[in-house]
Amino acid sequence: MELERKLEILADAAKYDASCASSGGERRKTSPGAQGIGSTTGSGICHSYAPDGRCISLLKILLTNVCIFDCVYCVNRRSSDTPRAAFTPDEVVKLTIDFYKRNYIEGLFLSSGIIRNPDYTMEQLVRVAKSLRLEYGFRGYIHLKTIPEASPELIEAAGRWADRLSVNVELPTQVGLEKLAPEKNLRRIQGGMARIRGIKEDDLDRRRKANSERQRSQVSRERAFAPAGQSTQMIVGADEANDRAVLSRADTLYKSYQLRRVYYSAYSPIPHASVLLPPKSPPLVRENRLYQADWLLRFYGFSLDEVVPSDLGDLPLELDPKSAWALRHREFFPVDVNAAPREALLRVPGMGVRSVERIIEARRFGKLSLADLRRMRLPLAKASAFIIAADHSPGVVELSNAQLKVKLGVPAEQMLLPLSRA
Incomplete structure (x- = not known):
């Protein structure tokens, strides 16, 4: 499949994910004279707005819309007849750099369907971010979707190269997930959030304890873990959960996992939708x-x-x-x-x-x-x-x-x- 056709399919497939605002990202520092490209400031083609009103342009795509899960509300579910496509990590890197050089974007929002297994998928996402940072000196904003079931080592690697990580809750209650996304589990999702919080807290603690000038210098050269924190998304109107249930879950996530943002995405009808879903958006x-x-x-x-x-x-x-x-x-x-x-x-x-x-x-x-x-x-x-x-x-x-x-x-x-x- 031609790269242009892949981009058409996988950019369209990513439009349902609202959690791509880039607030909190910082331009990565380099030593004097070091070369690098990319920025989290300025403006270009608008994909997202930061809370302070800045326009942030992001290349927002999926690595692939192939998925082993069969979430009823998802257009990319296993049983859907939607056209399928998949980028290689190198293709995503090339697109990001090419789009940046044309001043179309300032960063990357990369998600993916689950292919083979969580670890394999997470490895591909990490490979993209690592290549952008090390091979191309890309200092722009990178937001990676993480998979709760992926190994802690891969989650930590993702946070070393990305500015923000996110794990989507999708629905506010376990009852809703059992009905519409039976392969997902709220406890595992929140476990993934807790893992990100724990790694970030350890990273901040280590930086605070770097007492000597030599230690501070060494730590400052290392990339901070997910400096823009973590976020999540909840779909509103796909199940029977009322606003109190949605906000109760958000309140818990903010207090327990130090989330930077919870995004609320009104359910949008998808082609060939299940009878379990409402016929129209709220x-x-x-x-x-x-x-x-x-x-x-x-x-x-x-x-x-x-x-x-x-x-x-x-x-x-x-x-x-x-x-x-x-x-x-x-x-x-x-x-x-x-x-x-x-x-x-x-x-x-x-x-x-x-x-x-x-x-x-x-x-x-x-x-x-x-x-x-x-x-x-x-x-x-x-x-x-x-x-x-x-x-x-x-x-x-x-x-x-x-x-x-x-x-x-x-x-x-x-x-x-x-x-x-x-």
Whole structure:
């Protein structure tokens, strides 16, 4: 098969994997005068966005879409009649370097179906990354998918050459996996994550303990293990798991395995799908709400029960999770922007981390009015009903929950938008 046809098949097969953002990658340092190519900064053809807004261009492909597993939701499952193709490691290396030299990409996201066995597949992925680093001096971003059942030695080797590793959970519960991916096991998947966490912790500890100047010099020349950490992906809407189950699993993964990101990928119908799968995608807004809730758990000090109470199960589609919490807890408001602590300000609908930091800095020099907040470009249409400023108190124009819900919500037609990954 011609290389161009392989690329067409294997780039298309990789589009269902959302966990390819390159946040956290650092340009690899070299000694003075050393040559190298590639960068994790700048911009080119956009494949992904980092949290700070940088556009990161990645060559996103599978090594092969041949797979010994038969996951019902996967277009590359063993029983699928999709066209098959496979790159050799040398072909992936050549494509990456050629695309980089044409300024199409800045890095590589490489995954694969399971061929022969986990160790054989992992060996091929490691070979690609190692060749790029050693033979071509490639210093751009590399993200490798890892296979939980692969040997610890191969996982460690993968992390030595790649910036980020990921092990996809796919579904949040063991029940879901048994139904749709019976060859996968949540305990083994989380075991793979624990292995990555353990190796990374040992690597960081060894670097901290390098006391002498000679030891520090030697350690600094060695590649850090997966400097951009690890991530995972969960498919939303392929099984019966509700939003609380999805976020509960994410919360566990963040706390137990130090994941940098959990990506939520709304189920997208595949050709010749099983009757076990839903006939259509969930609304696009559900995926968006999960990302918003994830942010609250990670950066805003919310607990799982606050974001999605056990008696709800699913996040409301018509409101973002922070606004929904605010309407359930009107007694918490209004919050005084001139006196409230950071933790309280972060719970005001419409206020993000940067907005809160600007408020805290600005109020050191005087009382803030609505005009001051407006100059900071705060979304007062959302926030004004929940805050007190020098010249504003919502008690004068207090709105009911029903009125606020209309004000804070999104139009009904937007909530029904389907997800398209074309």
